[in-house]
Amino acid sequence: MANREKTPQRPRKSSLDQTFETSIDPSVIGDKLFGHEEAEDPEDGPVVFICAKCKLPVGDSLSWDGTEDTLQIRLKKITENVVVGKETRMYEPDKRSMCLIVDLICQGCHSVIGMVYSSTPRKLDHKRFTFCLNVADIDSYVLGSANKMLAAEGPSEQxxxxxxxxxxxxxxxxxxxxxxxxxxxxxxxxxxx
Incomplete structure (x- = not known):
């Protein structure tokens, strides 16, 4: 029998016991969505993305499209709480890339929470016509993460x-x-x- 080496398993991140997380790690969400974790916790549900200011839902992980940096997440669909701006403007993500973008605006608080790339260089084509949400402007809530219940009013209550x-x-x-x-x-x- 051949002697197999075990590949070291990466440690699982402990789940946060909070209703609203204050920061989103896109790689963790991607791992959960695409099954890259070795043992997925069955209690983890889909993630709802909400505006960081007014807490309106703006999208969910069921429409996940990906990420390659920690500044933005890409979604295929967004909720009606997000308005796509009308004015196209120039955006330069790095020195060699010029893009045309349209802002994504939260309908509740009118803050810019992301962008849609309408014209990109070839290396950024995967971002074109997807909803790119700024991680700094959104929070998230994992469905099924609520765990508080009302307790009985004392030992004599039956x-x-x-x-x-x-x-x-x-x-x-x-x-x-x-x-x-x-x-x-x-x-x-x-x-x-």
Whole structure:
């Protein structure tokens, strides 16, 4: 039998116990979407991307298109909460690349959260006509990550079962009988005065 070397497995990142994460690591999201993680946590759900300022949803990981840097993520689709600007402008991502872009604007707070490349050099063609969201301008929420529940109001609180209900009804009858007999005695005392 051949002696196989085990490839070292990269350590899994611990999931954040927060409702809204303040930063997004696009490589982690890409790994989860495309199955690059060795053992995917079944509790991890799709990611909803939200505007960092007004918290309106702007897209989700089901329309993921990719990323190659930590500054932007690309989506194939966005929500109706994002407006594509009307004015095209020049953008220079590096010294040798000139692009034409249109801003993506959050409809809730009117802040620019990304761009659409309408004209690119050949090396950036993969970005053309996708929704590129700026990581600095969005937050994310993982569906299914909520874990807080209302706790019982103390150790004496118990569930209402048929037996418990019968017990409570019996005690209420006894209290009612006692109140009626006390009212009769008060009437007798008042009539004697």
């Amino acid at each position: 569930l209402v079962t048929l037996e418990y209900r019968g017990f409570v009804e019996q005690q209420l009858k006894e209290v009612k009988l006692m109140v009626v007999s006390m009212a009769q005695r008060i009437e007798e005392i008042e009539s004697g005065l």
